[in-house]
Amino acid sequence: MSDREKLAIHGGTPVRDQARNPWPTWPIFDADEERALLGVLHSGNWWIVEGDEGKRFQEEFAAYHHARFGQVCTNGTAALEIALRALEIGCGDEVIIPPYTFIATASAVLAVGATPIFVDIQPDTLNIDPLQIEAAITSRTRAIIPVHMAGRPADMDAILAIAAKHHLAVIEDAAQAHGAEWRGTRVGALGDFGTFSFQASKNLNSGEGGMVLTNTETLADAAWSIINVGRYRDGHLPGYQVLGGNFRMTEFQSCILRTQLARLPEQTARRNANARTLCELLSGVPGILLPFDDPRITCNAYHLFTFRVDLDRLQGRTFPEFLTALRAEGVPCSSGYIPLYGEGIFTRLSHHDGHWRQTDSAPDYTALNLPVCEQVCRDTVWLPQTLLLAERSDMEDIAAALTKILL
Numbered sequence: 001m002s003d004r005e006k007l008a009i010h011g012g013t014p015v016r017d018q019a020r021n022p023w024p025t026w027p028i029f030d031a032d033e034e035r036a037l038l039g040v041l042h043s044g045n046w047w048i049v050e051g052d053e054g055k056r057f058q059e060e061f062a063a064y065h066h067a068r069f070g071q072v073c074t075n076g077t078a079a080l081e082i083a084l085r086a087l088e089i090g091c092g093d094e095v096i097i098p099p100y101t102f103i104a105t106a107s108a109v110l111a112v113g114a115t116p117i118f119v120d121i122q123p124d125t126l127n128i129d130p131l132q133i134e135a136a137i138t139s140r141t142r143a144i145i146p147v148h149m150a151g152r153p154a155d156m157d158a159i160l161a162i163a164a165k166h167h168l169a170v171i172e173d174a175a176q177a178h179g180a181e182w183r184g185t186r187v188g189a190l191g192d193f194g195t196f197s198f199q200a201s202k203n204l205n206s207g208e209g210g211m212v213l214t215n216t217e218t219l220a221d222a223a224w225s226i227i228n229v230g231r232y233r234d235g236h237l238p239g240y241q242v243l244g245g246n247f248r249m250t251e252f253q254s255c256i257l258r259t260q261l262a263r264l265p266e267q268t269a270r271r272n273a274n275a276r277t278l279c280e281l282l283s284g285v286p287g288i289l290l291p292f293d294d295p296r297i298t299c300n301a302y303h304l305f306t307f308r309v310d311l312d313r314l315q316g317r318t319f320p321e322f323l324t325a326l327r328a329e330g331v332p333c334s335s336g337y338i339p340l341y342g343e344g345i346f347t348r349l350s351h352h353d354g355h356w357r358q359t360d361s362a363p364d365y366t367a368l369n370l371p372v373c374e375q376v377c378r379d380t381v382w383l384p385q386t387l388l389l390a391e392r393s394d395m396e397d398i399a400a401a402l403t404k405i406l407l
């Protein structure tokens, strides 16, 4: 066996030498971001209340996402909480969410005093399974939060139909889905609210940051008040309309986001082209299960490129050992989430000995076992979006590394 054939974990030559041939770094910026930052610095308007950058960015982002109203805020976690509060969801209410997501989808529900109800996901999209939502609806259910996982839109036709039938609100958690489209409409503009994150790893990045989108003026006004310490939007002083917080973003973040937004369409197109190439290259590799490409998804944001692995094909290796072997071949990757209800904080809440007290309706998360989520957490690989910003030939390296390990 030659050095090239021998796995890198066994001392062979890696498919890709990352020192000589590095993957694209993130974030991507140039003199445009420098100019924008210096512009804000010298203007002295660092506060969004007095500056223009935040106002212009929220208008530009809302227009890009086909929504009528956009409001920037501190981060994607706060955006979810703001949307829930604007919908007056709180104690005693239940909110349906998927268990394959970042903790914020659930912690925001708990932060407003409501109870997250986990509904299993589809194995081939990693998104909430609409066929299982209705069985979870009770008289307390107020909303559904679909997560557009990894940038792949959830089945919004089915989710919106169920929500309409049961008079539920829909908050799209689009933290990972900037620019993604469902049947030609960008996500975040399909539900009552859409929430986004601009945290450092995201496809649109200002270090930290968030956004709530809505098409409903009264909801936009409610969100504005919550973001702005509860003040009246019409400038009415003194006094406060609601119990709000300070969820404002700064002008520095806003100006960075405006320049980054200008880069997003080209980057999204590049990620999609490379993802298509990668799917073609991987379709023949035994043991790799590619996600389902729903034709109603007219654009995938590809925050991550995900695929599942047939664990029986790992030739005696464990899944973590397989990931180590892939990294050794020069392909950055990770294993993603564990079922969110299995996180210690939720099991402690089930026992009522956490710092929070659940409502009487608190489900026993320790008894929960959602089989699809459990399985995909054991066999799903995440490749970061930065790999999809490389060249077509770089996709061949990913396929070659996987072929080397799996064949």
Ligand SMILES: Cc1ncc(COP(=O)(O)O)c(C=O)c1O
Residues within 6 Å of the ligand: 075, 076, 077, 078, 101, 102, 104, 105, 147, 173, 175, 176, 196, 197, 198, 199, 208, 209, 210
């Ligand atoms: C699905 C999802 N929801 C919410 C968030 C929270 O966003 P932030 O980190 O900006 O608070 C994230 C961020 O990682 C996320 O991936």
